[in-house]
Amino acid sequence: MSNLKQVESISDVQFKIADDERTLEIKLDQSDKDLAKEDLNDSKNELSFFEKICFGVAGLPYQAYFCAIGVFTTVYLLNNAGLPPKKTTYILFISRITDAITDPIYGLIVNKTKITRFGKMKPWIAVSIPLCAISYIMMWYKPESFSENQLFIWYTFWHSFQFTVITGYRIPHTAMTMYLSHSKKEREIITIFRMGFEMIGLLLALVIQAPFVSTDSNCIKLNTSSRFFFEEANETNTTDINMIDVISNWEKNKYTYIAIIMTFIFIAGTLPVVFFVKEKPELIKAVKEKDEIKKKATTLQELKRIFTFKPYLLIIGSTIFTTSSIQIIQNNLQLYFEYGYTAIKSYFMLSILTLLGCAILFVPFWKILMTKMEKNHALMIGNLLMIPLLIGVLFFKSNSVGEVLAFFLLAILAANCFTAAFLIPPALIPEALDAYYIKYRAKPDALFYTFFTVGTKIFMAIYLGISQEILDLVGYKTNVCSEFQSATLKSSIKYLISPTPLILLLFSCICMYFYPIDSKKAIENSELIKKINKRRENPAELFIVESTSELVTNDYVENEI
Template identity: 30%
Template sequence: MWEFHSGVLGASNPYEGRGETKGLLPNGCGVTVGRAGMVLRGSGRAFLLLQVDAFYASIILFVGRVWDAITDPMVGFFISKTPWTRFGRLMPWIVFSTPFAIISYFLIWHVPDISTGQVMWYLVFYCAFQTLVTCFHVPYSALTMFISREQSERDSATAYRMTVEVLGTVLGTAIQGQIVGKVDTPCVGSPFFFGLTNSSVAMEELNMTHDTGGLTDTRNAYMIAAGVIGGLYILCAFILVLGVRERRESCELQSDEPVSFFQGLKLVMNHRPYIKLIAGFLFTSLAFMLLEGNFALFCTYTLGFRNEFQNILLAIMLSATLTIPFWQWFLTRFGKKSAVYVGISSAIPFLILVVLLDSNLFVTYLVAVAAGISVAAAFLLPWSMLPDVIDDFKLQHPSSRGHEAIFFSFYVFFTKFTAGVSLGISTLSLDFAGYQTRGCSQPDQVHFTLKMLVSAVPVGLILLSLLLFKLYPIDEEKRSKNKKALQDLREESNSSSESDNTELASIV
């Protein structure tokens, strides 16, 4: 399974089972060359390496998700309360979180040579890594608001960031796939399993008799991949810190009364345009994560393209990469709401086509390209619209400043939330349908379920998200008015500061 908004694409071996992806992939570097953040995925594969019982694996995932839900808004609030330094307010968070994130990531894939305590080991470093990635990702995302005050420049920066972010995902996929893909795990013939009343017991017996040397090779491969990706993480963070500078507005030099966490949260969550944007973003993300998370299995089992799915996924990624600049031009020319309608809905006819027609490789590649085009729009546009919401908030609450990180932290939280919901829906649906882990083929119920997960359900969610985006109030006319009002507010603040300085000088 693979995932976009969390920055991961890791379906290099679907025979190993649902959710057993290839770990973490770097998303790129900085605002000018991508995003130097990584988000944990592939936990099921790590559990396989640790040979953790399924019950404890579920506990670890649940606790990790709950902990992540707590840390996202908390980190956003703490960043908003962080004093400015000569390096900025956000950069210190990025600099200090990077080395510890790499260490915790590396230790996740290191299997300790202890008879007891492995579950606690994984739980601690899983939660630690989630927290440290949040400490990087939230300030990194919020940098968009501090590199320029011009809407066009922020939109351009977002487009560059998303373009290279996808390129970073492709690079990470290639590196991870090449290193880990050399360790092959054969599939298991389905007739053997479908004739058993307790296939999970049979799978356990098979895993126990599996060559332990293969497991050792797999662990070594993941450790090597962790080291390589950790090095890329450092490189990306280094480029980001050296290449980007925060700009502080003059009005922020004035001292503000401290705002408590719940007061700031209430202000942000009561802003109606933000709620509507998050709602549309939530369903759009869920639609494409369901599509992306199950497309590899769909290609492998339902369409029968076992040897082609890697190229199909690459076609999606390249299509998304190449069309992000197009959507940047489109939103500049026709507006962001129009770009949302056209971009996100463009995948609907192709998603219907792929399940109605018989297995056809050409049609599958066509759908992959169309999906990439829509993914690019879904990837770019919500992040481009968020700064407009923050500008609108500043006009409605001119005396309350420094909440940018809170806005972005909840955006990051809902990205992770949709990833968890997508994984839960897919796992429960496929389990109910009788999915056989590492099976060479699947029963008819699984084929039907995969068709629903890559076609009917995403189409319904996309239509619902378009309805929510229709209610989003900030159109191009509203953006222009907000831009002029903010400019007037800044000029008034600057003139007030100059007047205060003049009066102070005359008194002295």
């Protein structure tokens, strides 16, 4: 190595890379190595296992809500609320656009929030919990006396309000990751805890709701066995008639009752993070510190920096493409079984359990794989494993043993994509934040986590609007079973669920191929941040800096990732 320099005070000295390789190496003396080792040992057990569980389980109810809304809302609005496809389109579009708009607003406000004695993120979570609970029940409740237009206003308001307040819960919860531990490894562990519980939340929502609504249309409700039951009961006593009233009341209000059950789960899952998980004030303050010679960036400057930061843009792009493809499948899967692959529509519940159950079982495998290979390459593999199923859904028709077996084998393979999509992108965000901090001496964590999902919401708002318009154009009939729907509708449902997700997954792979931060670079960034923080605490201490570039004074590190 050349250019070995010893510096007496480097509190306001930064590094600028000028050579072609654009590399930076820090050579630690023995005392620095000992200190780094002590820091590492001290940070290993900053969070107890109980705290990790409390933080992770708070992700379960959010995903349970989101999954139920994504999978069952369209069918509920069409068949139970009795709204036509055009009004359903407007409800879905307006609520998702509202969700997308409020995301950056929340991100900016949360990012500017001052630390309180309860922490920075926990007050937001505590306030959002009751609002989420109330709005979720209301969006599944149908006032009996309302006209069609009144129902349209009712559902538009409560859907939009639910997406707004759940954002006030989700963004602080995910951004809290950066304030719970000094250790990069431990932050990755609690992220995996959170994402693992979120996957359980998806499965739990389907286990609770799918058995009651998976074959939800009037022609199925009035099948031969149910008519026989009612005819027999009408010939018997008053007790049987009362039983009929109970069953009728359940059929009419079952979505509301299930929403109440889901709300109890939501409250039980979210309260532990409020009462038992504590943010570390020194981490919050460290994020807010700026170099004295650096001028504070305005909001517009911060946004410009974020949206010109290559690693983050590639993470966002990949996340939008992968998550949107999965959500398209979730939103259209019930319609696909009801009107597309009708030969096995009775297997809807089993197919959902196969996809999400296997996705959960694959978590340990993908957790190990993330340590054995680069995360971006692992996500590319996960994306590609979904493609065979997306091709297959275009051709499945019969209920023959071979075809049904092929469907479920491809579903098991595709479950890997669900696992990879849940675990890997969130694990990349802390790495991108570290790289951003090295470059700009700021960690806009709330904004990073905000824009992490906002693109997906905008895309899904547009896609759901288009899909409902397509249903209207091909003559979808509300509350009418597949045998009475047009052949055009049945083929359209297949094309709603397949080609678009396939193309999106390929674009996601392209983004990950060009992602620049590998595991070695991530570790180097983490160690450099430790040096920066220590330097601030002891500005007069000697450091040995060995670099292929010149040592210069600047407002921030200019090295590109």
